[in-house]
Structures are given as structure tokens and as C-alpha cells.
Amino acid sequence: MESIPIEHGLILAGILFTLGLVGVLTRRNIVFVLMSLEIMLNASGLAFIVASARWEHAEGQVMFLMILTLAAAEVAVGLGLIIQVYRRFQTVDINVLSEMKG
Amino acid sequence: MLDLIWLLPTFPLLGFLSLVLTAGRLPKSIAAIIGAGSVGLSFAVAAIIAIQFLGSGEEYFVKEVWTWMSVGTFNPGFSFYLDGLSLTMMLVITGIGFLIHLYATGYMDDDPGFSRFFAYMNLFVAAMLMLVLGDNLVLLYLGWEGVGLCSYLLIGFWYTNPENGYAARKAFVVTRVGDTSMAIGLFLLFAQLGTLNIQDLMHAAEAQWAVGSGLAVAASLLILGGAVGKSAQLPLQTWLPDAMAGPTPISALIHAATMVTAGVYLVARTHILFELAPSVQLLVAWLGLITLLMAGFTALTQSDIKRILAYSTMSQIGYMFLGLGVGAWSASIFHLMTHAFFKALLFLASGTVILSLHHEQNIFKMGGMRKQLPVSFWSFLIGSLALTAFPFTSGYFSKDEILLAALEMDGPGLWLWMGGVLGAFFTGIYTFRLFFVVFFGENKGHDSEREYGGWNMSRPLFVLMVGALLAGFIGLPLDSVFGSHGEEEHHVSALMHGIMIAVPLIGIGIAYLFYYSKTFSVDKLMASPLAKNLHKFWFSGWGMDALYNWLFVYPFLWLARINKDDLVDKLYALLVELSRAAHAMIVKTQTGYLRWYALSVATGLVVILTLGVLL
Numbered sequence: 001m002e003s004i005p006i007e008h009g010l011i012l013a014g015i016l017f018t019l020g021l022v023g024v025l026t027r028r029n030i031v032f033v034l035m036s037l038e039i040m041l042n043a044s045g046l047a048f049i050v051a052s053a054r055w056e057h058a059e060g061q062v063m064f065l066m067i068l069t070l071a072a073a074e075v076a077v078g079l080g081l082i083i084q085v086y087r088r089f090q091t092v093d094i095n096v097l098s099e100m101k102g
Numbered sequence: 103m104l105d106l107i108w109l110l111p112t113f114p115l116l117g118f119l120s121l122v123l124t125a126g127r128l129p130k131s132i133a134a135i136i137g138a139g140s141v142g143l144s145f146a147v148a149a150i151i152a153i154q155f156l157g158s159g160e161e162y163f164v165k166e167v168w169t170w171m172s173v174g175t176f177n178p179g180f181s182f183y184l185d186g187l188s189l190t191m192m193l194v195i196t197g198i199g200f201l202i203h204l205y206a207t208g209y210m211d212d213d214p215g216f217s218r219f220f221a222y223m224n225l226f227v228a229a230m231l232m233l234v235l236g237d238n239l240v241l242l243y244l245g246w247e248g249v250g251l252c253s254y255l256l257i258g259f260w261y262t263n264p265e266n267g268y269a270a271r272k273a274f275v276v277t278r279v280g281d282t283s284m285a286i287g288l289f290l291l292f293a294q295l296g297t298l299n300i301q302d303l304m305h306a307a308e309a310q311w312a313v314g315s316g317l318a319v320a321a322s323l324l325i326l327g328g329a330v331g332k333s334a335q336l337p338l339q340t341w342l343p344d345a346m347a348g349p350t351p352i353s354a355l356i357h358a359a360t361m362v363t364a365g366v367y368l369v370a371r372t373h374i375l376f377e378l379a380p381s382v383q384l385l386v387a388w389l390g391l392i393t394l395l396m397a398g399f400t401a402l403t404q405s406d407i408k409r410i411l412a413y414s415t416m417s418q419i420g421y422m423f424l425g426l427g428v429g430a431w432s433a434s435i436f437h438l439m440t441h442a443f444f445k446a447l448l449f450l451a452s453g454t455v456i457l458s459l460h461h462e463q464n465i466f467k468m469g470g471m472r473k474q475l476p477v478s479f480w481s482f483l484i485g486s487l488a489l490t491a492f493p494f495t496s497g498y499f500s501k502d503e504i505l506l507a508a509l510e511m512d513g514p515g516l517w518l519w520m521g522g523v524l525g526a527f528f529t530g531i532y533t534f535r536l537f538f539v540v541f542f543g544e545n546k547g548h549d550s551e552r553e554y555g556g557w558n559m560s561r562p563l564f565v566l567m568v569g570a571l572l573a574g575f576i577g578l579p580l581d582s583v584f585g586s587h588g589e590e591e592h593h594v595s596a597l598m599h600g601i602m603i604a605v606p607l608i609g610i611g612i613a614y615l616f617y618y619s620k621t622f623s624v625d626k627l628m629a630s631p632l633a634k635n636l637h638k639f640w641f642s643g644w645g646m647d648a649l650y651n652w653l654f655v656y657p658f659l660w661l662a663r664i665n666k667d668d669l670v671d672k673l674y675a676l677l678v679e680l681s682r683a684a685h686a687m688i689v690k691t692q693t694g695y696l697r698w699y700a701l702s703v704a705t706g707l708v709v710i711l712t713l714g715v716l717l
Contacts, residue, residue: 006513099694
């Protein structure tokens with residue numbers, strides 16, 4: 001079977017990660033920020049999978065399972081917080097929620 | 103019985119504790135019994151110990167009670183050392199101390215601080231005994247500071263008058279200068295010779311230091327600093343006249359008979375050090391001479407009865423220092439002993455006069471007291487005769503020995519002798535000036551008073567009168583302490599002897615002409631401006647107080663004023679300001695925008711990765 005070279009996988013992971021980061025930095029809607037974070041997590045998960053395929057090791061896949069669990073928990077908590085924030089401030093604009101400044 | 107020597111300071115200490123812990127709740131009679139009785143018990147023990155010790159023929163006796171502290175080779179103990187010198191001191195302190203305590207039970211009778219007074223007095227006696235009996239310099243120093251503390255407490259005894267508090271502080275601070283010098287001396291001795299046990303120290307010094315070596319000079323100078331502070335000699339003498347602010351028994355006990363002679367004791371105790379440093383020993387003699395002359399001139403001009411006596415104390419201690427300086431150790435201690443008798447007598451008698459006249463201290467407002475106050479009159483007569491070294495009174499023998507020793511010294515001996523004789527001349531004038539003014543002449547409005555005090559005030563005076571007359575015939579067991587000089591034959595011509603006897607008598611005669619028969623008038627003498635200025639100068643104690651104010655007090659106050667806001671604090675305030683500023687800068691980065699935090703985390707990561715790749 002023709003295997004995909006590791007570089008391709010890593011470049012894809014890098015592109016996804018950067019997209020996610022840019023999303024976190026530029027989005028104003030807090031829901032989209034959360035989604036961008038998910039993209040970043042998945043990008044790193046992809047990097048683990050690629051590496052585990054390349055070296056034929058199971059650990060990378062185990063790590064991806066962990067990231068998956070973590071992402072699920074994070075989304076659950078994050079969405080819960082967002083709902084609370086929305087109830088309280090009637091907005092999901094992250095710039096408006098900048099109360100904790102020095 | 104000799105083993106019981108530790109009881110000596112213990113009795114007064116217990117007296118102090120019981121008086122201080124009951125805080126004045128004891129009835130006056132019990133406080134008096136505890137206060138005077140504890141010292142009386144000490145005297146009884148001291149007398150028994152003295153008889154046993156002299157009977158045993160031993161040169162010295164050491165009793166170690168316990169080790170105070172032990173650090174490496176430094177382990178001073180509560181050990182008592184008894185020899186002829188400490189025996190003499192111990193008997194003087196407990197004996198005369200007991201008489202003065204007894205007198206004080208009458209003198210302080212109507213004072214609200216009665217039991218506080220005796221508590222301090224007892225503490226003083228305990229500390230003073232510790233001072234003279236300690237076999238190491240650390241224990242001696244403990245007693246030394248103890249008596250200084252008691253002196254402070256008792257000068258300021260009537261603390262409601264701020265002037266008394268000022269006098270107490272002055273005495274404390276001025277003697278502290280000397281004490282500091284002495285402490286440095288102790289450090290030096292320990293660092294160089296490795297022990298502070300006095301006898302070991304003297305032997306080590308003799309073995310290791312050459313005569314006139316720098317270390318010996320430094321050590322003896324530092325010790326001398328302590329001695330002049332305590333004994334009110336030049337240049338630390340200014341505190342003694344002000345110390346008369348305390349009750350009169352205090353002036354008798356602390357500022358005449360015992361504490362102020364502690365300096366003489368210290369120098370005599372460490373006399374081997376001074377023999378190793380002849381230049382310092384000569385300095386002792388000159389200091390004593392200058393002090394005794396200055397104090398003599400000053401006493402001539404004073405009008406307060408206690409200040410006159412204070413200056414005469416200073417002058418008599420000057421004689422003791424003169425004796426120490428010319429190597430007449432035994433004669434100095436002898437004079438210390440006789441002086442304790444007649445000066446205690448004079449002070450106690452002046453206390454009776456002052457109380458009888460309702461706290462009048464100005465001698466020119468007294469007069470004609472001979473009939474009214476017979477006990478005081480006789481006390482003053484005998485005390486004054488002894489003070490002026492009238493032949494065959496106690497002061498005559500001791501002062502004579504000191505002056506003869508000075509005369510026999512090579513080099514400056516003749517000058518020292520002449521100074522001493524001049525001092526004796528002035529002693530005669532100022533003592534009998536006081537005597538004639540107070541007890542003769544017309545009465546100045548103190549008519550109906552009778553003599554104050556009961557048996558407990560007059561008995562001590564009688565005992566002291568006998569002592570002042572006859573103490574000169576006591577032979578002190580000092581030969582084994584200072585090397586056996588034995589009964590030295592003084593090779594002095596009859597002429598010199600005659601001068602020494604005649605000069606004080608001439609002084610008395612002059613006082614008689616001026617103040618009794620009024621053949622000459624003081625007012626005429628005082629008419630010229632020169633005499634007026636001289637009088638003012640001497641009255642202020644040669645302007646020493648003003649000089650010290652200019653040299654030390656004002657500069658210190660100035661420093662204190664500019665340092666009022668604490669210069670060192672400025673440095674720390676600067677540190678605080680710096681961290682505040684840094685804080686303000688860092689606070690700006692906390693914007694509350696999540697994107698900024700994420701960006702800075704990402705940037706940091708990129709920077710670290712880049713560095714990791716590049717390096």
C-alpha cells in the first residue's frame with residue numbers, strides 16, 4: 001500500500017493549527033473561539049496519528065484518544081460557562097467581557 | 103564558715119526581692135526590718151568571716167559557687183575571692199552600709215516610697231558586694247553595672263521632679279562612657295590572655311607583657327577609663343555634683359562611701375597591669391591631682407551643703423588616685439576606708455541638718471545651729487577634722503601616707519606632693535567655711551526647730567564619729583595583696599612633716615578669720631571683677647558642663663534633629679518606590695482581552711521554539 005509521506009500529514013496539521021490559532025486570536029464571538037480551540041486540538045491530534053503511523057507505534061493513537069476525551073470535557077465545560085456568561089451579560093462578544101483587567 | 107561567704111550578697115538580694123515583690127504593701131516597720139536587717143545580717147557574717155580568715159593566716163580564699171556560663175575556654179563562675187583587699191571592702195560596705203540603712207529608716211520615715219527605697223538600697227549592697235568579692239572580671243562587671251543601675255534609680259528616687267530624673271540620666275550616661283571603655287578593656291584582656299579570672303590574668307600579664315609594652319598600656323588605659331567614670335575623676339567627673347539630687351542617705355552610701363570608690367578598688371585590684379604600664383600609672387596620679395585641685399576650688403564657691411560635700415568627695419577620691427598613681431596601693435585603700443567613715447558621717451549629719459531645717463540646703467540661710475543641733479554639730483566637727491587631716495584623726499594617717507609616698511617618688515614626686523599639700527590647704531578652708539557658716543554666726547530665721555530624728559538616726563552618727571576619730575589606728579591586712587612593703591620607714595625630714603601638718607591648720611585658720619571672727623570680709627574680696635568671674639567659673643565646676651554640652655550634647659542634638667526622619671529609611675523608601683513603578687508598568691499588560699493573552703502565549707512559544715532550533 002502506498003503510504004502517505006509524513007511531511008504531508010504534518011503540514012496539514014500545521015495548517016489546521018495555524019487556522020485554529022488565527023481563529024482564537026481574531027474571532028469576537030466566544031462560541032467561535034471555542035470552536036477554533038477544537039480545531040487546534042484536533043490539529044495536534046492529527047500530528048500524533050501521523051507520527052504513530054510513521055514509527056508504527058501505538059502510543060500516538062493512545063494520545064489521540066486522550067485528546068479526544070479532553071476535548072469532549074472541555075467543550076462540555078466551555079459551553080456551560082458560555083451559557084452562564086450569556087445569561088449574565090446578555091452578550092457573547094469576548095471584547096465586552098474584558099472586566100478582569102489590572 | 104568561710105564557705106558561707108556566698109551568704110553576703112544573698113541576704114541583701116533576698117531583702118531586695120521580698121521588698122520589690124510585695125510592691126510597698128508591707129507595713130513600714132517590717133520593710134525597715136527587712137531593709138536594714140538584711141544588711142545587718144550580712145555585716146554579722148562578714149565580721150565572723152573576717153575573724154576566721156585573719157585567724158587562719160591564709161593569703162586568700164576562693165569559693166566557687168557555680169559556673170555562670172561555659173563557652174569554650176570562657177567559663178566565668180559565681181566564685182568569690184577573699185583576700186585582704188576584698189575583706190577590707192566587704193567590711194566597709196556591710197558595716198557602713200548597715201549604719202546608713204539604720205539611719206535611713208529614720209530619714210525616710212515619712213516618705214511614701216519607703217519600701218521602694220530600701221529595695222533599691224539592698225540591691226545596691228548586693229551588687230557592690232558582688233563587685234568586690236568576684237574573682238573574675240565578668241562577675242565584677244556584673245556588680246559594676248548593678249551599682250550603676252542602683253545609683254541611677256536612687257538619684258532619680260523622687261522622680262516626680264523632672265530635674266532629679268535629668269540628674270539620674272546624666273549620671274547614668276556619663277558613667278556609661280567609662281563602662282564602655284572598661285568593657286572593651288575586658289575584651290582586649292580576654293583576647294590577649296585568654297582568661298578573665300583576675301589572679302590568673304595578673305600572672306599571665308606579668309609573664310607575657312614587658313614593662314611599658316603597648317598592650318599593657320592599652321589595657322590599663324581602658325580599665326582606667328572605667329575607673330574614672332565610676333569614681334568621678336577628670337574627665338568624667340561632671341555627674342557627681344548633680345547626683346546629690348537623691349536622698350541624703352544615698353549620697354552617703356553610694357556617692358561617698360562605697361560606689362564612687364569602686365574605681366579605686368578596680369585599679370588596686372588590677373595594680374599589676376598598672377605597674378606594667380608606668381606611663382599610665384603616672385597618668386593616674388596626675389588625673390587624681392588635677393581632680394582634687396579643681397574640686398577643691400569648686401567646693402570653695404558652692405553654697406549648697408550637699409554639693410560642697412560632693413566636691414570634697416571628688417577631691418578625696420582624687421587623693422586616692424594620687425596614691426594609686428605613686429604606687430602607694432595600701433595607703434589609697436586605707437584612705438578609702440577612713441574616707442568612708444568620715445564622709446558618711448558628714449553626709450548623714452548634713453541630712454539631719456537638712457531635715458531639721460525643713461529641706462533647707464543653702465548654707466547661707468543656716469547659721470548658729472550649734473545649740474539647736476548638738477549631735478549634728480559634733481558630727482560635723484569630728485567629720486571636718488578628719489576630712490582636713492587634723493593630727494591623729496583618721497584622715498590624718500591615711501592622707502599623710504599618700505602624700506609621703508608621693509614625696510618619695512622620683513621625678514615628678516615633689517610636684518605631686520606640692521599639689522597634694524595645696525589641696526589639703528583648700529580642704530581646710532572649704533570644710534571649715536561650711537562648718538563655721540552653718541553652726542556659728544547668727545541664726546537666720548530657723549529658730550524653734552529641734553533636732554530631727556530618733557535613736558535610729560543618732561546612733562549611727564555616734565558610731566561613725568568614733569570611726570572617724572579612731573579608724574586611723576586600724577591596720578589593714580593588705581601586705582599580702584600588694585607585695586610586702588611592710589611598715590615602711592619614711593625618710594622624710596621633720597620640716598616636710600611639719601608642713602604637712604601645718605598647711606591644713608592654716609587653711610582652717612583662714613576659714614576662721616573669714617567666716618567666724620570676720621576679721622576679713624569675703625564681700626571685699628569679691629568686689630573686684632576678676633574675683634567675680636573666677637567665682638562664677640569655679641562655681642560652675644570649671645565650666646566642664648558647658649564644655650561637654652558644646653562638645654557632645656549639642657552636636658548630638660543637631661545630628662538627631664537632621665536625622666529626625668531617619669536617613670536610612672530613605673533608602674528603603676526608594677526600594678518601595680521602584681517596585682511600585684515596576685508594578686504599574688506590568689499592570690498595563692493585564693488588559694482583560696483574552697486574545698492578547700493567547701497571542702502572548704503563542705508568541706512566547708514561537709520565540710522559545712525558534713531559540714531551541716537555532717541554538
